[in-house]
Amino acid sequence: VVQHGTKPDQTPVRDWVLVDARNGDVMLRIPQIKEALNRRMHDGQNGTALPGPVVRREGEAPVADPVVNTNYDHLGTVYECYSELFGRDSIDNNGGLLISTVHHRVNYVNAFWDGTQMVYGDGDGVTATNLANSLDVTAHELTHAVTDYESDLIYSGESGGLNESMSDVFGAVCEWYGDGADEVLPRHWLIGDDVWTPNIPNDALRYMNDPATDGDSLDHYHSYQTGTGVHYSSGISNLAFYLLSQGGTHPRGRSTIQVTGIGIQKAAQIFYKANADLLVPSSNFEAAKTATEQAAAQLGYSAAEIESVSNAWRAVGVSV
Ligand code: ASN
Ligand code: ZN
Ligand code: CA
Numbered sequence: 049v050v051q052h053g054t055k056p057d058q059t060p061v062r063d064w065v066l067v068d069a070r071n072g073d074v075m076l077r078i079p080q081i082k083e084a085l086n087r088r089m090h091d092g093q094n095g096t097a098l099p100g101p102v103v104r105r106e107g108e109a110p111v112a113d114p115v116v117n118t119n120y121d122h123l124g125t126v127y128e129c130y131s132e133l134f135g136r137d138s139i140d141n142n143g144g145l146l147i148s149t150v151h152h153r154v155n156y157v158n159a160f161w162d163g164t165q166m167v168y169g170d171g172d173g174v175t176a177t178n179l180a181n182s183l184d185v186t187a188h189e190l191t192h193a194v195t196d197y198e199s200d201l202i203y204s205g206e207s208g209g210l211n212e213s214m215s216d217v218f219g220a221v222c223e224w225y226g227d228g229a230d231e232v233l234p235r236h237w238l239i240g241d242d243v244w245t246p247n248i249p250n251d252a253l254r255y256m257n258d259p260a261t262d263g264d265s266l267d268h269y270h271s272y273q274t275g276t277g278v279h280y281s282s283g284i285s286n287l288a289f290y291l292l293s294q295g296g297t298h299p300r301g302r303s304t305i306q307v308t309g310i311g312i313q314k315a316a317q318i319f320y321k322a323n324a325d326l327l328v329p330s331s332n333f334e335a336a337k338t339a340t341e342q343a344a345a346q347l348g349y350s351a352a353e354i355e356s357v358s359n360a361w362r363a364v365g366v367s368v
Contacts, residue, residue, distance in 0.1 A: 084143030085127045089116050092152040092167070099149045099165055115150045119168065119180040122226075123148060126187045129222035130194070133229075133313075134320045139193035146190070150180040159185050161192035175245060182243040187222035188215040199327035206272070206332035209281030214323050216282060217289045220256055221316045232312050237290055256290045258299040259283025268302045269333055269365030284333060284364050289315055292360035305363040310353050318343045318357060334368045337361040 066076035086106045090099040091113070103116050110117045123146050130136040138144040147165035156169025159179040166189045168180035179185050192215055195201055201211035216239050224236045235241050240253035252262075259265035265283030266272060272281055287298070293316075295309025321343035327336065337358070344354045361367065 084137050085124060085146075086138070086143060087120055087123050087146045087148070089120050090147070090149040090165075091116070092149045094151050094154050094170070096153055098152070098162065098167060099147060100151075113150075115170075115178050115180050119148055119150050119186065122180075122183045122186040123166075123190070125183060125226040126190050126222045129187065129218075129225040133221070133225060133316060134324075136194070136320075136324075139190065140197050148180070150178075159189050161189045161196075163196070166190065166193075171243060174247070176240070177243045177246050179240070179243055182240055183226050184219035184223045184238075185240050185243065188219040188239065191215040191218040194218070195323060198324045199322075199331065200329045201327060201331060202329045203278060205274070206281065207330055208278035209272075209276070210285055210327070210331060210333065210336050212278045212282035213285035213289070214319065216254060216256060216286050217316070217319050220289075221312060224312055229313070232294065236312075254279075254283070254286065256283075256286040257294070259287050260300060267298070267300060267364065270302075272333075284366065285336060288360045288364045288366065289319060291363050292318070292356055295356075298363050303363050303365065305359050307359045307363055308352070308356050310349070310356050314347075314349060314353065317347055318349070321347060333361075333366045337366050337368055 064078040065074055067073065068075050088102060088106070089104040090101060091103045092098070092100045103113065104111050104120055127138060127146065138146065148168070149165060150168045152167045152169050155172035157171050157176045159166065159168040166186070168178070171177045171179055192211070195211055195214050201207040201214070203211055219239050220236050224232055227233065237257040238252035238255055241251070244253050245251055254265060255261040259267045260283070265280045266276065267283050267287050269284055272284065291307040291309070293309055293312040295307050297304065297306055318340050322336065322339040326339035326342055331339065340357050341354055344357045
């Protein structure tokens with residue numbers, strides 16, 4: 049007899065189990081952890097209470113509200129991105145429930161991870177449309193949960209910039225994955241571009257390929273000061289990740305270092321391993337350079353590829 053197994057309070061994990069028909073004893077179990085996607089959608093009803101009423105659980109049919117369905121689908125794409133690319137099973141690597149509230153507050157132009165769940169505002173229709181509709185914003189917020197379970201980078205100072213940057217990096221990576229993990233497109237380096245200022249084409253919340261485009265984000269470590277906000281210092285490592293992936297030089301000539309790109313797939317493996325296995329809560333940008341160099345070595349990448357990691361950081365002023 050072959051049947052599906054379950055974990056308590058989680059989605060069926062669809063382990064293949066061989067059961068003795070005479071007494072129900074499990075004789076053999078083959079785990080299939082890839083099927084542990086488990087989502088729970090809530091409607092914030094434009095109030096402040098969290099999480100609000102449940103409107104769709106895992107495996108249930110689409111509901112009338114398209115924002116619920118779109119965010120549900122984006123959560124599935126980001127789950128698959130982490131599973132397929134890194135072998136990770138949800139936020140806790142153990143099939144953890146993905147809780148999401150949409151329609152938080154009125155005209156709210158933000159989204160966040162509150163330590164337990166994701167929360168999305170509807171936007172005000174001018175600065176932003178509904179943030180729950182953006183795949184890279186969804187990947188950004190879900191990655192805050194992954195970071196909390198792994199490196200647990202402290203959300204202030206240099207470690208805070210790295211925490212933010214991990215969220216942007218996997219925002220870009222999972223948007224690229226969601227588009228078929230094929231050609232890297234310019235919009236993959238723009239965060240929130242699909243929901244930001246609907247009346248202004250081609251702008252975005254952040255620009256990983258040229259962070260200073262937003263007027264505030266840093267693109268070189270020499271500009272870092274104590275007190276630089278985490279959403280601005282993140283530009284330093286966002287640009288390092290872009291250069292490692294795509295190659296080239298600093299977009300504003302702030303260094304002359306030439307980086308040979310290794311592609312987004314390998315760059316993502318390196319940053320994931322650093323976040324999962326090597327960074328610690330207090331890690332700074334220099335520690336991130338060392339951690340990503342070590343991650344590349346541990347992944348078996350070539351000396352030339354490890355040199356690209358070093359050069360990507362040197363290009364943004366981080367040189368140990
Ligand atoms: N959208 C922001 C973020 O996820 C919210 C915040 O400032 N924490 O980074
Ligand atoms: Zn963030
Ligand atoms: Ca984008």
